[in-house]
Amino acid sequence: MDNCRVNGTATRTIDLSDRGFQYGDGVFTTVRVQDGVPLFLGRHLDRLRHDGKRLAIPYVGSGVLLEDVRALLGDRQQAILKIQMTRGMGGRGYRLPETVVPTRVVSLHPPAPYPAEYPDSGVEVRYCRTRLGINPALAGLKHMNRLEQILARADWSAGPTVEGLMRDTEGYLVEGTMTNVFLVREGCLLTPFLDRCGVRGIMRSIIMEGAAELGITVSEERVSPADAEAADELFLTNSIIGLWPVRSLEHRHYPVGPVALELAEWLKKTTRNAINAWSAG
């Protein structure tokens, strides 16, 4: 953590009674900064607003967040921004405060140290032993209760495995510990429904829009490990990595295929446009 602001003030600490610390009572989003531009920031702020609303946490407002982001970024070119929005302080126990004054925390981090070849070479992934519990009330949200992902990330340590895929308690494939997952089947894209668990990633939405733009049919489905086994291609997305083709999942090997490559190319162009638009405006 290089630098942080809490409610607009530079600091490295948070009040112990903040509900973010007491209960994980908050939402967050993680933004890639490239060439000095926080990529797709508008979408990330929309997500904070949307996810907060699902939890009855009022939005802190884009104006103050933009101010925080600009203050932290300075002339940094490559970085990661994390924006958290908690329910603030107050309330007795789990009970909501009568008036919620959300806390905003914006922090700047070094860029992710992933090898530059992953987008071309693809990555090795495996299944995690840890399952995702099913709870529609929290499904899709990027909330601050992340113990399932932490346990899942501890299911493997060193070695060539780069990401772990998680199934829900009924055995369906949902997502990676930090990524969303896409399958390619006969030229069409499919990705797991996130109505029962999982995080609806910003990059997932962007890639789905890209597919639509490129005339690639895309559907959300209940996906089984057998579906993943039978897929022609598999790839992972998130806002930090962009798109990584999957080279292998357990014993099954996949090609770095044409659909992933076409979408990666489209993403590169879209990202460049986003950078130009930000710099211009």
Place this chain on the structure above:
Amino acid sequence: MDNCRVNGTATRTIDLSDRGFQYGDGVFTTVRVQDGVPLFLGRHLDRLRHDGKRLAIPYVGSGVLLEDVRALLGDRQQAILKIQMTRGMGGRGYRLPETVVPTRVVSLHPPAPYPAEYPDSGVEVRYCRTRLGINPALAGLKHMNRLEQILARADWSAGPTVEGLMRDTEGYLVEGTMTNVFLVREGCLLTPFLDRCGVRGIMRSIIMEGAAELGITVSEERVSPADAEAADELFLTNSIIGLWPVRSLEHRHYPVGPVALELAEWLKKTTRNAINAWSAG
């Protein structure tokens, strides 16, 4: 929050990069202080050790926690102590730090303002709309991911309802938002299995031991709302409230019955013994 210590130092803040704030990556326990004595503290510390172990968070040690507790308590007679133990700082993203140095946070709070008649009169409870997700990996633990309880507690606001009962996503009765629940059926005690979700409360264990001591059969079962409807008595437990008989659950009314009263009497005696033992030694 009257007073707090983080790793033995008096403070009201925590580092933003503590995994407790970033991910809810920690466990906690809540202790009632009565007549200057932190009730059943040994059991609470055991629970921290046990729950931490399930999440691979090493125990900070009873010596330092006892020191924190004594320092905070001073000559306070009635209070609530909250002890949190997080995975500390470090690690990239969800990944565990190579060496975990847990953070301990002990905080002192005013006693709970519940009406004194609840243990005698019983309380009104209802069902929450919010369900508990099923995840055996986290079941039973008092961890810091508490969004389900927060959403459930927001299912009702003012009015005579004192506690909400939660069902899991399959519809089984599991617990209250802040309590465990017991049913009495033909003189026997039953309480929901907590192998798939729910928190294994300290007071739940104490009451189960009390039942055994009093010759009351006690069993853990998968409990349905129909079982609750058919029960002769219903009561709630936690470390702060002790035991509250349930007077009504939705439209169903219950007597404050002999089994609850016998156990409440036993608990009073056991608590008195615990206070004497602490004061003596």
